[in-house]
Amino acid sequence: MSVLSPIIKRHFTKELEGKEGAVFDLFEWKTCDVLLKDYKTGRVLTDLKGLEFPVSYFQQACDIIASKYFRKAGVPGDAGHETSMRQVADRMVAFWVASLLDEGMISPGEEADILYDELVYALLAQMFAPNSPQWFNTGLKLKYGIEGGQNELYYYDPDQDQVVMSEDDYSRTQASACFILSIEDKLLGPHSITEGYVSETKLFKGGSGTGTNFSSIRAEGEALSGGGHSSGLMSFLKGLDRNAGATKSGGTTRRAAKMVCLDIDHPEIEAFITWKAREEDKVIALAKMGYDADMDGEAYQTVSGQNSNNSVRFSDEFMRKVADLDRNPTATSQLKGRRDASVDRQVPVRHLWDLFNQSAWRCADPAPQFDDTFNAWHTCPAGEDGEVNAKHNRINSTNPCGEYAFLADTSCNLASLNLMRFYDPKGHVFDIDSYVHMISMAQLALEASIHWGQFPTPAIARKTWAFRATGLGLTNLASLFMSAGLPYDSDQARAIGAALAG
Structure with missing residues (x-):
């Protein structure tokens, strides 16, 4: 019993x-x-x-x-x-x-x-x-x-009280469809951009999907520690998009599924909001030239941004300004560099809001995610380390479909x-x-x-x-x-x- x-x-x-x-x-x-x-x-x-x-x-x-x-x-x-x-x-x-x-x-x-x-x-x-x-x-x-x-998969062993590497792919199971990954503003190491490529590939191979908030990645033009300037967030998003498409094409299980989230205060938010809408313009042009514009046709395979659902994380502060636009039509929103204040700028709230709605109307992306509302309903705001409402313990992203909203790296x-x-x-x-x-x-x-x-x-x-x-x-x-x-x-x-x- x-x-x-x-x-x-x-x-x-x-x-x-x-x-x-x-x-x-x-x-x-x-x-x-x-x-x-x-x-x-x-x-x-x-x-x-x-x-x-x-x-x-x-x-x-x-x-x-x-x-x-x-x-x-x-x-x-x-x-x-x-x-x-x-x-x-x-x-x-x-x-x-x-x-x-x-x-x-x-x-x-x-x-x-x-x-x-x-x-x-x-x-x-x-x-x-x-x-x-x-x-x-x-x-x-x-x-x-x-x-x-x-393939370097891991599990927690309660007897050893530590994480260990699996002996193979199928003694245990990759059973979860929904993952939320964290990412930091670095090329190599744990939680890096490079690890993001590897982790997403492992998940797509097993038929899972993943969501990530990329707001920690510095914007185009921000200074690098070794000199020079960052190529920007969008360049990395396009690379990850291609990786997802390649895994989808060669896989035997299902299409890759990705959620890409970005906070409304990121300096590249305008390029992110209009990303898919601009790519749709290219598809229309290619279709007029005779290229196949079917979902799996050459036109869509040629353009970027077709392998993810994109969402903008709106703060309560921004939405209050939107609600008050009739009384304060010149309200602005602060865009902040991740490491370098030289890219900071003020942008009209109406401009961002109109850009968002026009893009969503044209191609159903991006979608809104209301950051403060998500976190007001957070069931585990202390995370695993007890730091209540610390940035890393907030709900910063969801899975691709949006129904799983929880801590990163779960x-x-x-x-x-x-x-x-x-x-x-x-x-x-x-x-x-x-x-x-x-x-x-x-x-x-x-x-x-x-x-x-x-x-x-x-x-x-x-x-x-x-x-x-x-x-x-x-x-x-x-x-x-x-x-x-x-x-x-x-x-x-x-x-x-x-x-x-x-």
Whole structure:
């Protein structure tokens, strides 16, 4: 018996109570083929035959899982790759259960068996899904003996009370989709621009995304300690953008995902705000010359800034000036050099605000992030060193999608609960008991992924272990409301959504 015994019980798999049989026997299975082609050229992208899925899966689900999440190499057997959803569910869940056993969270024997069956059932029944890196990385060595290389990944060892280097890529797992990296104004060493290249590449390789606030990097024209002047922030952002694009193009998992944040007081804020809008002008010009302007076409591959979401960090002070522009139309905002006051200047607030809105209207970038509001809601303002509201302990960035807002050098692994799997549209009944049980089961999977997780830098390994951020969300909320006949913006829908989100 473990402390978790009260919640580890058969709920979805009661049919297996006291019986011989496997959880996979609770499903009917079918075989199908997956053939995907480039819609313009007809080039075959995926061609897999005789794949196995539950009969309830639509072809589109089979296409996505087989093309994106089946392991394509190194799997024992004649095919050399995964051919069944059984294999995918088994390798992930077996890893989570083994991790929780190692952590002492659950007991071996019946408890571990129940947890395995419940999680496998939930995955196969499409009740929940973990984030993409789990599908890509989790359980590959445990089930298939795939080790990968030794790529300087790290984890915190509680027995040694220190961060150590992982022995290979897949004994542990890079399970987190969301990372926030720190960066300092230096070329080499920990938290440097060069380390940023390496850390981002490690994350993209494993299918993760990253966000960084680059406001510490000195602006163009600021003096360098060895003489001369800095080439500026934008030159480094363009280099990192190219690195993300190259990793995306050569990767086997997913596109690179980046969030680039910049504070409103950085001297290069105007160039940053208009970066993507200016690149769009180039795409339009190239398209007129006959170059392919499709998302993956040569026009967009030629220009910069296409591999990240960009956000401007607005302070309350700046926004108050915006709100007061009718009374004080000449209000200014101070741009400050990072090391060198020679680049300081005052810029009209209206100019920056109009520039921001025009650029966002033209190409949906940059987005706003309200820095002081984020930090007013900060749950860990003392960080790991106890310095409350110190700059390094503030929320300075988010992950690429923006839902993970936390300390730099941390990560978060996600999962989503499919609300429609708990709703009976005929009786208009939502199964709260099953939903609550699923929350417990999914949270254990996320916890397991931290315990046996690994990370690109020692700092991220240490702080992820300490703060243990997880993101259990929900999906199909709009479908639930539609099936229930509730307007999305109604009081009833808002109340139900709030209750389900907790």
